[in-house]
Amino acid sequence: MNVPTVRTAFFVSDGTGITAETLGHSLLTQFEGVKLRQVRMPFTNTAEKVRECAARISQAAREDGLRPVVFSTLVEPDLNAILRQADALYLSFFETFIAPLEAELGLKSTHTIGRFHSSTDSNSYKDRIEAINYTLGHDDGITNKGLEEADVILVGVSRCGKTPTSLYLAMQFGLKAANYPLIPEDFERRALPEGLDKHRQKLFGLTIQPDRLQAIRTERRPNSRYAALENCRHEVAEAEKLMRKEGIRWLDSSTKSIEEISTTIMQEIKLERSSY
Amino acid sequence: MNVPTVRTAFFVSDGTGITAETLGHSLLTQFEGVKLRQVRMPFTNTAEKVRECAARISQAAREDGLRPVVFSTLVEPDLNAILRQADALYLSFFETFIAPLEAELGLKSTHTIGRFHSSTDSNSYKDRIEAINYTLGHDDGITNKGLEEADVILVGVSRCGKTPTSLYLAMQFGLKAANYPLIPEDFERRALPEGLDKHRQKLFGLTIQPDRLQAIRTERRPNSRYAALENCRHEVAEAEKLMRKEGIRWLDSSTKSIEEISTTIMQEIKLERSSY
Secondary structure, eight states: OOOOOOEEEEEEOSSOSHHHHHHHHHHHTTSTTOOEEEEEETTOOSHHHHHHHHHHHHHHHHHHSSOOEEEEOOOOHHHHHHHTTSSSEEEEHHHHHHHHHHHHHTSOOOOOSOOTTOGGGHHHHHHHHHHHHHHHHTGGGSOOTTGGGOSEEEEESTTSSHHHHHHHHHHHHOOOEEEEEOOHHHHHHTSOOTTOGGGGGGEEEEEOOHHHHHHHHHHHSTTOTTTOHHHHHHHHHHHHHHHHHHTOOEEEOTTOOHHHHHHHHHHHTTOOOOOO | OOOOOOEEEEEEOSSOSHHHHHHHHHHHTTSTTOOEEEEEETTOOSHHHHHHHHHHHHHHHHHHSSOOEEEEOOOOHHHHHHHTTSSSEEEEHHHHHHHHHHHHHTSOOOOOSOOTTOGGGHHHHHHHHHHHHHHHHTGGGSOOTTGGGOSEEEEESTTSSHHHHHHHHHHHHOOOEEEEEOOHHHHHHTSOSTTOGGGGGGEEEEEOOHHHHHHHHHHHSTTOTTTOHHHHHHHHHHHHHHHHHHTOOEEEOTTOOHHHHHHHHHHHTTOOOOOO
16 A cells, blocks of 8 residues: 655755755744655756656656645746646745835846856955855964954854854855864963954854763763863863953854854854855 | 935844845845845844834835835744834745645644754754864865765865865765865876775866966965966866866866855765755
């Protein structure tokens, strides 16, 4: 007996499909316990490819015994019309929102496919690559040169999430993010790492719950003093004491995603994304 | 005389606002020449904050002399109802698509705010951090240990885009991406860097137009032999010759965004995002 248990979700785009997937995921997380087989269909940008895609969707409908859900960011009305004929719930992002935007702005949309990296934004694209390079070159206290260029400087104990956050700030928002570990030597001196003092307004701290830190450090160095709960407790307490003394804002990264940490930091120190 | 020339776009979210901004940007790029002052309003998750936000939107309408455009990913119907009263074009992603999804899935949505990092996905969250750490530890040929763990191994001449692409694959898709420069020694030996041979099915090449490479390298080391157009031409030709000889698929990164390069690679070597 064929009991249908799984349904398929398609993310269809004429470009990378990242917008379609972002939209689809954020909607699907609103349905507890629903598991959908997920299929990405990027660069579906010709009538022929769209027809193939439609056939694949209808086939999934037959195999699953349930209509697939299609999240589409196809721009071209002609391509949308083809895909709409597939046997599925068709959620079409551009078709839904372009018309009210055209009316409001008093302009016709260009229906341009994949405008991610047109010549008009190549300067901001360069800025973004530069931010990534800057951030890699200022990871984990490698150097304290060039800090006047930084948009933000993160501090915190080893393994509290500084590196992924810095890279996300660079990659997503084009921000130059340096980061420095707070280490036992800093706690003994009761002072920030050298050179950070004069960039106080850019400093932001991350802290973490000691048991979570222990778990993360244990994966790196099992049974080490570095990973021991007692040591984690001590370092976290000392780091928080130091940040309090120095008047540095901080947040607890323990239960937050990289996205949430990054966005909170931008909000707290009033950073705007670079123009890209 | 007050000539209204600029309009404001608001990205309003009960979470990070990254989805709202991604969706909004992809719509706005469809309108050539339209410049909107962009305002991010993350963590707008209480009735009070939404009322403040609505007031700010209506104020922008008065100041601009033009209604703002609001891209909202607010989940709660009550919060949406408040914001809808602001003087703006109100584009509400959840309200638009949740109803047809509920009907199709035969389920009520949970209307849960900010489910980015719930306890249910903490394992996949760990996978993502691990992918970032792996990628940083396997950047630019640092080591050829642990390559059996890699999902993809990028090769190409210095400064052709390997590092940003590797980091994006890790950050966005949770993939472990190693990368190796192809250098003059490899061209002389007419062979891939040591240790890559046995991971042939994971190899993917990036190439670049020589004049673009010259521009990028010149920023790093002006007037160097490294950046000279003649040398760039030579290295690119040799790298392409080597990749052809070794049967490695490649793409030209010159006119592509990091997103486009990453998505194309995933498609070509049939990678799926990690489960996160």
